[in-house]
Amino acid sequence: xAKLIVALSILALAGCSFTxxxxxxxxxxxxxxxxxxxQAFAQELAYRLKxxxxxxxxxxxxxxxxxxxxxxxxxxxxxxxxxxxxHQIILKAEDLDAQIKTIQKNYPDDLxxxxxxxxxxxxxxxxxxxxxxxxxxxxIVNKILEAVKEPTPAEMQAYFNDHSKExxxxxxxxxxxxxxxxxxxxxxxxxxLKHGKHMADxxxxxxxxxxxxxxxxxxxxxxGISDVFxxxxxxKVGQRSPVVKxxxxxxxxxxxxxKPSRSKTFAEAKDDIKRILMEKSGQSLYLAWLEEQTxxxxxxxxxxxxxxxxxxxxxx
Numbered sequence: 001x002a003k004l005i006v007a008l009s010i011l012a013l014a015g016c017s018f019t020x021x022x023x024x025x026x027x028x029x030x031x032x033x034x035x036x037x038x039q040a041f042a043q044e045l046a047y048r049l050k051x052x053x054x055x056x057x058x059x060x061x062x063x064x065x066x067x068x069x070x071x072x073x074x075x076x077x078x079x080x081x082x083x084x085x086x087h088q089i090i091l092k093a094e095d096l097d098a099q100i101k102t103i104q105k106n107y108p109d110d111l112x113x114x115x116x117x118x119x120x121x122x123x124x125x126x127x128x129x130x131x132x133x134x135x136x137x138x139x140i141v142n143k144i145l146e147a148v149k150e151p152t153p154a155e156m157q158a159y160f161n162d163h164s165k166e167x168x169x170x171x172x173x174x175x176x177x178x179x180x181x182x183x184x185x186x187x188x189x190x191x192x193l194k195h196g197k198h199m200a201d202x203x204x205x206x207x208x209x210x211x212x213x214x215x216x217x218x219x220x221x222x223x224g225i226s227d228v229f230x231x232x233x234x235x236k237v238g239q240r241s242p243v244v245k246x247x248x249x250x251x252x253x254x255x256x257x258x259k260p261s262r263s264k265t266f267a268e269a270k271d272d273i274k275r276i277l278m279e280k281s282g283q284s285l286y287l288a289w290l291e292e293q294t295x296x297x298x299x300x301x302x303x304x305x306x307x308x309x310x311x312x313x314x315x316x
Contacts, residue, residue, distance in 0.1 A: 029071060030300040031078040038305065044070050049311065050121055058311050067306055077133055079293040080140050089143055091136045099135060100128065144282075144289050151277040159273050160266050167269040171223040171261040173232040176216045177253035178202055179209040186243040186250035193240065199254055208249065217256070229253065 024039035048066050049057045056062050084090070107113040117127055151159075160167065176199050180186050189202055203216025211218055221229050228246045232255045235241070240254040264272075 026302075026305065027300075028302045028305050029074050030298075031075050032082065032298050034078045036074050038309075041070065041306070042309065045309070045311075047121060063311055064307075067309070071301060071306065075294065075297075075299060076290065077137075079290070079297055080137055083293060084136060084140050087143065089136075089139050091132060091139060096128075096132055096135060099131065103131075141286060144286055148278055148281045148285060151274060151281075155277060156270060156273045157266065159277060160269055164263055164269075167264045167272060169259075169262050169264055169268070171233060172220045172259050173223070173229065173255055174220050174257040175218045175229055175232055175253050176200065176203065176256050177209065177211075177218055177229075177251050178207045178216050179212070179249050179251050180206055181208060181249050183243065183245070183250050186252060190243055190252055193252070199240070199252075216253075218253070220259075223261075233258070 024037065024042075026038040027035045028038050028041050029036040045063075045066060048070070049063070052062065104110070104113050107116065114124070117124055120127075122130075178186075178189055178199060180189065185206070189206055192202060193199065200215030200217075203212050206212075207216050209216070218229075221232070223233050224230070228244055228251055231241060231244075232253065235255045237255055237257060241252060244251045244253070
């Protein structure tokens, strides 16, 4: 599928040239005096659409959704920065620099990092500003969530009563395995097993995995966690697998035991319930905070202009 070539010129105002003098500096968003111009809005829209294929980039639902997201995030960013200033929440420069260095360590060298930014179509300054805003947002959210109270025992019990079927212990299988480096070694061991040798003894002697010294006992594996051991959930206790290849080598394993999925007891589910209820409380608290900040703010949005912005694409 052809990809979109993004440039400021891809955006045009229906019935009017976007490049008309003064049009690029037209204010489309104003939050308490903090403004976003048509040019800045267009650049942000172009940046966010750059990875879309040409058809998706012109799809009205995609474009309108992206426009709404840009507008909302600008409003939230301004309100958050003002609130942070009022409450003396400051992102330390050394913390920002440390995070930048942490991210840069994921690249072989600075040139590779700069090339990645170029491929992303963003300058280092703009990337740094986005990172700074993201880190400040986390500080703000953490400050807001300090007011979240732990659920009471009665609230936790009520949640358990209403959602007990959703709070489950997944099916697990206890597995013993032998792992070797080559297929020929695995086949030779498989022949010994067929002639009555015990897996535990062969695992101690040949397995290259850490649990080999423990007779190859991997322990309890949850269903859906490992592609290699997934067949164990369709095997009978005591049944042995054929040789299975993975990125680690060649496996032979047997199902030692299996426990079916079941509902958790209240005691087993308490930590999960506490986390779920605190997350819900935090979300409600943040939304209430945002609603209050928005209600007090002076927000101007030229929705007609934003709606009229159209996307034109060039493909390669």
